[in-house]
Amino acid sequence: MIRKLLASVVVVAGVMGAGVASADETDVNVLYAGSLVNLMERSVGPAFEKETGLHFKGYAAGSNKIANEIKGGLRRGDVFISASPKVNTTLMGEANGNRVTWYVNFAESPLLIGYNPKSRFANDFRTKQWDQVLREPGLRIGRTDPKLDPKGAFTVELMTKAAEQYHQPDLVEKTLGAPENPAQVLPEETLVGRLQSGQLDAGFFYSTETSDLKIPSIHPAPELKIKASYTLTILNDAPNSAGAARFVNFLLSAEGRKLLADHGVDVVRPGVTGNAQSIPASVQAVIDAAQQ
Known part of the structure; x- marks a missing residue:
């Protein structure tokens, strides 16, 4: 009986471990403003997957709704895209759980x-x-x-x-x-x-x-x-921060910005708000290139 129980625990742990490893290695969870659903699901997501081999997993809803779910611990993600800079401030600072440290304005509509x-x-x-x-x-x-x-x-x-x-x-x-x-x-x-x-x-x-x-x-x-003034950030508790950085790099790249323009979004010169020192080096490099 004990051997069976131990075997069951090992199997369950193995399945859970495999699931976590898979999510950490390949899944990039992007929580984004619902107005971008067509752009993200039919264009950016597939193009990102083709470019990187990673798996885009999108969740669309009102920006404030997503922020409230993040703040309340009801939803986790790697990247957060909002339709208003003000929404990010509800996730910044110790009083708000330090969910967000910085964000980048990248488009308008x-x-x-x-x-x-x-x-x-x-x-x-x-x-x-x-x-x-x-x-x-x-x-x-x-x-x-x-x-x-x-x-x-x-x-x-x-x-x-x-x-x-x-x-x-x-x-x-x-x-x-x-x-x-x-x-x-x-x-x-x-x-x-x-x-x-x-x-x-x-x-x-x-x-x-x-x-x-x-x-x-x-x-x-x-x-x-x-x-709308669209912003993006990598959440501080992102399960896949490396994958998140690759997604942000893709979206701010020349290819990503072209996809935005093709879908009627006004692409703007990226502007950083918050602690720029917390931005991953690869992301900062792409931001610098887009600002040229």
Whole structure:
């Protein structure tokens, strides 16, 4: 009986050890803003795997949601890509568990209003002022939770600015309702699919989403321009820090930056925030090259 028990323990330990070794050696877990799901899963991930032989494992959700899960110990990853620099600060410092020490701004994407070309409101979007169309009865609008996703917060900010610019104090209420209106607020990773399937007439999206998926879109006036600022970092407790560095190197390389541009993302000169001394040497070298 004891021999059987010991044998079972050895087998279980061997399986667990093999799993850990496999994950450490080949898996790179990338936690990223849901607006990048098409880019990451269909382009960057496969290209990274082909280039390095490592396995890309992506998890998409609202940036704040991911940060909360990291902070709460509910999710671990190697790389964190956010749609807002502010999200990183919630993971920095001793009070926040020192999950993040530094981050790099690497791309931007303006917030737009996308609509379903088969919607009965499609022609209105093409011929009328966008804020007027958003107030039409029966229009089904989709947006993300402002507490869980920067895009949701940017949506409220955009409409608040528009209300001031157009002297329409009730514009936010008439278009969005309450900040967490359950009739509109949806998980970021499902928003595009709901629009494409006809469940929504319109929604708030970044240019990378509308460009990538050929979604017709409205560009608000220049004075209302609000944009995502994508950042990336290697989490301090990354199970595969070496693989994480290789992923960051790939994304910031000429090939990675071309993939970003091909998917409608505005590539910017990388800028570092936080303790630059903590950045792996190979990553710093790629950042330096991209800054030239």
